[in-house]
Amino acid sequence: MNNRFSFKRLLLLVQKQFSENVKLYLYGTLALLGLLAIVMFLWTQIGGNTYKEETLFNLYLIGLYIAGGVFANYSFGMLSNKDKGIYWLTLPASHGEKLVCAIFYNLIVFTIIYTLFYFVVSQGAVAYIKGLIKHDPFKYHYETINWNDDDINDEVTVFTYAFFAVQAFYLLGSVGIKRFSFVLTTAIGALLIIGFIFFMQYLSASFSKNSLSFNIINARSYSNEGNVYHEYSISRFASDTIIFLAKFIWAPFFWLVTWFKLKEKEI
Amino acid sequence: MIDIQNLHFAYKKKKVYDGISLSFQAGYVYGLLGKNGTGKSTLLRCICGLLFPDAGTIDVLGFNPAERKPAFLQDVFIVPEEFYLPDVSIQKYVRCNAPFYAKFSQREFENYLKEFDVPVQNTLQQMSYGQKKKVLIAFALACNTSLLLMDEPSNGLDILSKTQFRKVLAGAVNENKCIIISTHQVKDLETLIDFVTIVDEGKILFSQSIDEISSKLAFKFSQDKNNMSNILYEEQTLSGSALVIPNDDDESTKVDLELLYKAVVTNPQMVRQIFTHSSKI
Known part of the structure; x- marks a missing residue:
């Protein structure tokens, strides 16, 4: 018997998770739909005369991050309750399978459902705005996003990776923190980000003292007298590696820590 | 089947076990007796891998329970004193959970439910505590695990149900199965128990x-x-x-x-x- 990972057991877990939580998912989905409808209604009513697709996209991202965080934080909520924790931990499946099942529902199912609902509701709002424009083309305007723009594509890519990382972080919070998990995870996340910003500012200030401009992978020094210009940079391979890790490492890193926390979990 | 050597366990500062050694064999029903807070439930949870010893070793069916491997978990079932069952019908509960237990028998499960006189049409959340406990015990027995751990199984059962429970459990015992029951209500299980283990102040006071x-x-x-x-x-x-x-x-x-x-x-x-x-x- 494979004690590490079995797709058969994973499939059973996915089915079990859905069957036992179908009511909760249904109510959650309806609540999400209601919230999105309220947001769209407010946007159409207080958006002024010029509506921007960019606002819609920003609203989509804010909702995705908040709702995704809440949903991810609920994933291992069973472990903060003794009775439920025993039921969950003694189920014959490996910790890896249980984690992958949670990631599947968070990252794939939730994201697809949220995006689908957002698309449907936002299209309703856009249709309403287009109706306004048709009725009064001089008063109302709708500015679309150029999705072929490289900057926009880069932005979408960065937000997608960041979303994976944020979800993974909240998933970890649901295992590691027993009470007020969402609030505490948010607070810890905020502290880490603030700490990182301060650290970078400190580094940057240290480089400035020596008349260097710094951006993690290289530093430049200028001198007006005699036109001295120096650039200090790490190798291309090292800089590519740092950029790659900075983009992709966070979600797998948090998943790995979550897996260890699950293995260590005692009830 | 279970070999515990020099087990030390403490909850933060409260010492529960201080170097106990015990063994349990297949084919018997063990009664674990002791005062409140002496660590009976703790011992059961250490055996099924929910708690990890601070020192010493626990070997259950050749596994280290703390690793919680699927092969181990599918051969061990714990019926806790306070338990959770999802808000689904009995049929759905079985459909969701039984495939994880290789030796689960649907026929036996139905027979146990019949013996316990459980109304099968209700969802689990609509049932009383006693009825839910009977469903869990029926499921635990039908899983046919080599090791069955029960923490105060007769708590919450009425007089008739206790009789049914004794009857059902007596029928489920076989030479391959080890059942460990932690209880205060010794009278309820007197006729079932083959071995008595008494725990007190972090020590095994008696085991015969x-x-x-x-x-x-x-x-x-x-x-x-x-x-x-x-x-x-x-x-x-x-x-x-x-x-x-x-x-x-x-x-x-x-x-x-x-x-x-x-x-x-x-x-x-x-x-x-x-x-x-x-x-x-």
Whole structure:
């Protein structure tokens, strides 16, 4: 018997998770739909005369991050309750399978459902705005996003990776923190980000003292007298590696820590 | 089947076990007795991998329980005192959980439910605590795991249900299965238990088979205790005294677990002497 990972057991877990939580998912989905409808209604009513697709996209991202965080934080909520924790931990499946099942529902199912609902509701709002424009083309305007723009594509890519990382972080919070998990995870996340910003500012200030401009992978020094210009940079391979890790490492890193926390979990 | 060596366990500063060693064999029902807070449930949770020992080793069916491997978990079932069941029908509960247990028998499960007289059309959340417990016990037995751990299984069961429980459990015992029951309500399970283990103050105070107990101790009721010597424990009742005495005359008396427990807890030295002395002979 494979004690590490079995797709058969994973499939059973996915089915079990859905069957036992179908009511909760249904109510959650309806609540999400209601919230999105309220947001769209407010946007159409207080958006002024010029509506921007960019606002819609920003609203989509804010909702995705908040709702995704809440949903991810609920994933291992069973472990903060003794009775439920025993039921969950003694189920014959490996910790890896249980984690992958949670990631599947968070990252794939939730994201697809949220995006689908957002698309449907936002299209309703856009249709309403287009109706306004048709009725009064001089008063109302709708500015679309150029999705072929490289900057926009880069932005979408960065937000997608960041979303994976944020979800993974909240998933970890649901295992590691027993009470007020969402609030505490948010607070810890905020502290880490603030700490990182301060650290970078400190580094940057240290480089400035020596008349260097710094951006993690290289530093430049200028001198007006005699036109001295120096650039200090790490190798291309090292800089590519740092950029790659900075983009992709966070979600797998948090998943790995979550897996260890699950293995260590005692009830 | 279970081999515990030098187990140390503590909750932060509260020491629960201080180097106990124990073993449990297949084919028997073990009764784990002890005061509140002596660590009976803790021991069960260590055995099924929900808690990890601070020191010492636990070997269950050749596995280290703390690893919680699927092959181990599918051969062990714990019925906790306070338990959780999802808000689904019995059929759905079985559909979701039974595939994880290789030896689960649907026919046996249905028979157990029938024996327990559980209304199968209700969802689990609509059932009373006792009915839910019966569903969980029926499921636990139908999983046919080699090891079944039960923490206060008769709590919350009414008088009739306790009788049903004894009947069902007696029918489920076989030579490949080990059942460990932690309980305060010894009277409920007296007829089922083959081995008695008494836990107190982080130590194993007593661990003997019922056969051994009945060969070495006599449980008597007497109106004139003056003729008795070496009384290990006595309890006054309205019509006389219930006594635990050494079985010097090789009498055959029914083991009263409640009296045994009180005798062991109040007079551990003498009880230990009787068992140690006899085993040397």
